Structures are given as structure tokens and as C-alpha cells.
Amino acid sequence: MSVSFNVSDVPRETPASAPEWTPIAEEAARAARVLHPERYRMPRPLHRRVLTVANQKGGVGKTTSTVNIAAALAMHGVRTLVIDLDPQGNASTALGVEHRIGTPSVYELLLGEMDLREAAVPSTASPQLLCVPATIDLAGAEIELVSMVARENRLKQALSPEALTELDVDYVFIDCPPSLGLLTVNALVAASEVLIPIQCEYYALEGLGQLLSNIDLVRSHLNTSLHVSTILLTMYDGRTKLADQVTQEVRGHFGDTVLRTVIPRSVKVSEAPGYSQTVLAYDPGSRGAMSYVDAAREIAERGAGRVEAP
Template sequence: MSEAKKRPRIIAVANQKGGVGKTTTAINLACALAVSGQKVLLVDIDPQGNASTGLGVAPGARKIGTYGLFSGEATLPELVMDTSVENLSLVPAVADLIGADLEFGQEERREFLLRDALLPHCQADTVFIDCPPGLGLLTLNGLVAADAVLVPLQAEFFALEGISQLMRTIDAVKRGLNPALEIEGIVLTMTDRRNNLSEQVSADVRGHFGAAVFETAIPRNIRITEAPSHGVPVLLYDFRSAGAQAYLALAAEFLKRARARKVAA
């Protein structure tokens, strides 16, 4: 098998708006794919470190985490940690990332710091990069390192307005820094079929973006919100819950799209 075929598919999970289920989707989709047998790496570049907390890694156990990838103080193999999920590994985030724009903003190839750190060493089948909210240097690095962008989008009034700015940023990255960048898809999150506004927003998003929107939508579910406080994905917290089953369905659809992409190629 050639080196090109061994290269992992890298997915940036991004939305400049906070509170849309971005980190929850990164954790639980990564977990669902790992459960299916894929070797998955989750790279947390959000200074809040919520993906790391959600996978049970306390701040004191994170060492220099993904900060080491940006600073060059450590290599990927030195930073990868096992999680409670078989086949799912993590590079945790640390609070030192908060100053990334100032600290690394004048570096040569500053937009490629993450890409240069990931590609030579990564052994996973799929890599998810949990980007911070906002469109600063960290998110830009995530987009430049990625093959595709997965956009969690809350089914609420300002959803379409917020996503337009992200799409403009993705287009700019494609033009100047990463011409191969694709849209992996849009995932509707926190949907509520009992809420007319939620249903209308979902219909508007599907009407606007068409096939880019995953058929699977993630419902509002108390088990999803409880799971991070226990340091596990919802699939480990309550496998039978509506939230866990939705993420399993999303993973199946994700893999179906991957197979279709290979056939088309």
C-alpha cells in the first residue's frame, strides 16, 4: 500500500459560534467510529479543553498537550494519550493555547504549524480536530491541516447567519492555503421536533445546503449533556439513549459517504 493510501483523513470540526454542539459532536462521532473498528485520533485545539474533559482527562494529566504541537516542543507520538474507548486516542488541550494568536502569529508558516506536526507521524484512520469557537489562528490551523470540515449547526434562529461567515473563511482558506479542503457535511444539532422554530430552521438549512446536510440530526437529549461530567462519551454513558443512537446513525452515514467518495474517485 502506498504512503498516500495510508494517510489518515483529517476532519476539522468547526463553527465560529459557541454552544452549537461542536465538541459534543467531535467526541461522540469519534467514539462511534472507534466502536465501529476505525482507529481514531481526536486532537483538541480549543484552549477550553472541553473535548479533553469529556474524555475523562483532567487538566493536570494533560502535560503540554496540543500546545506542544504548535510550539514544536514535542512530537505527536509523545503527546497522544489513550482514552477509555478502544481505538480512540486523544491529544488534549491546555490553557496555554489561549495566547496562540500572539505567541505564534509572527511565526513562518504560522498557518501550517498543526499540519506540519500531524502529517509525518499520524497512524490513525481518521483524525478529528476540535477547533475553538471563533476564526483565529488556532481554527485557521485546523482548516489548513484538514481534508474536510464538519460543521455542527444548532437548529436555532441565527444558524444560517452564523454559518455564512464560516463558509467565507473556508473559501478563503481554499483559495490561499489549502486548495483541497472540502465540506464534509453539516450536522444539525439540538433539534426538537416539538418545537416549530427548530423544525423550520432545519428545513431552511436543508433547503439552502441540500445534500451537504447529513440526514441524521442530533436531538436535544439529557444523556448527551450529562455524559461529559462523567468523562465519557454518551455511547459509554447510556448506549440506549436517543443521543447515543443518533451518533451511531451519524457515524454510519459518515462511513457511507466515505465509501461513496472512494467509489467516485
């Protein structure tokens, strides 16, 4: 059950005639949040939040979590920006944003050839959601950045407070490539928070220590405000003991940093990118869509100070 759910949001009968509050009723209320987002607006944060979504292991749900959480926030009234920093451009695809060669993209943003307002375009997922797409040009960006002055700060300079204020965004999510190269370092320097998706399988825990060490290095030398604020457990399969063991181990080690919402393994979540959609648009009533809405609401509640953040 997600901490974001509040039974007071759903009309209930008087105690004398009210039926028992069942799991089915609760699922129906969660579905209503997805199907009628205008009725269940999420709170805006006390301050603008910039989160880098990072994990050097591929296939853990990093891009999927980025686009679906961003879309959920935007659909529920929170203006959001996604920076696609992965040369594969999967986030751009899921958000319905053009990213063919020649399209204004994050590549030009990093090289200083374009400002944020020129590069950010509306997503088909929501009028409140903007995206800076990634083209294949980004694949060579790391080589070009090596010789540049302040190469680790290129994205931070592009995402200046003035530029973000001009776009009037509350949340910025930076989707990183599955590596710990210069692009990921730029993302870590540009953000104040890190969101780490962790797949509920044993191999997902391998390499996590290296990621945390790199975050510590960036915090020590390049960005003193950086911290891991959020960990999201993804691809949870309740039929396996391993999923429960990984969940318990992660919660035992990271405590309240781990969101209470867990993203289940879902065919619908996997199918949605094939239609250039988020799962919220592809199948809003699915368990995957409802779980991402719950995760987004939990993040929003923390950002608004309604739930004590770690």
C-alpha cells in the first residue's frame, strides 16, 4: 500500500450503512486517481527540485520510471521537465517527442549552442510536461566534452535557476545513460538529488556500491548539495521469495529513503514505449500505471513537506 493513498479523498457512507473498506475498494480509489487526475491534484514542492535518475546497470527501469513519474506529476497539475541525457533517446520516445538527427536537443544544450527555452518542447503526455530530447549526436558528446573548460558543469550552466524560472517548472528529472561517464557526472553536478531505481533482483544490487561511491566523490569535489533522496524498487514480482529478500535488504540498509510504493513487474509497462507513450496513457487502469501515480504522489508529498523526507 502506498503512503500517498488517503481514504478521506473518497466519499464514504455513514458508519451504520457503510460497507467494509476492502482491498477492491482501495484499488478502485487508486484507479480513480489515474483516470480522473483533475480531481486529485498533487502538491507543488516548497522549492524547485532537480533529480538525477541514475543507475549504471541497464534494464532496472530507469527511463521507464523517469517518464512515468514525470508524466504522473504533470497530469496531476505539477509542471515538470525531463532532460533526456541518454543517447538512445528512449525517454524522448516514451514522451512522444521528436528526436531525429537535426532536432534541437540536449547535445546543443551541453555545447552551449542553444539555451534551455529553445531546446525544451512540450510532450504529448501532458501540457504540463516538457522534454529536452536526446539525438544520436549525444553519443559523441563525451569525447567533445573532454577538452572543454569546466566540462563537468556544462549541464548545470544550462539548467541555471534563471532558465528554469523562465520555463516555470517545479520538477526536473534528468534521465542518465547506463554508465558512470561524463554525461552522468554532468547530471550529478546539475542536480541536488539522486533518485535510484533498483530492480528487485540480486544482480541489481551489484554495482550499487560503486554508484554510491561516485556520488560521494561528486559531492566531495563538485557538488556539495548532492544527496540520494529517493530509492524506488522496480520490477517487483510478489510470487518470488527473492523479490521480498531484496526489498527487505534495501529497506533495511536505506530506511526511509526508499519509497513505500513498489513498482510491480508489468507487461503493460513494457509495451507502452512501443506506442511512444507512457503507461499512464497506454493503459491508465493497469497496476503499473497506478503504482507510478502512487510513487509520484509520494515524491510530491515529500517535496511539499507533508511527509518527512529522509
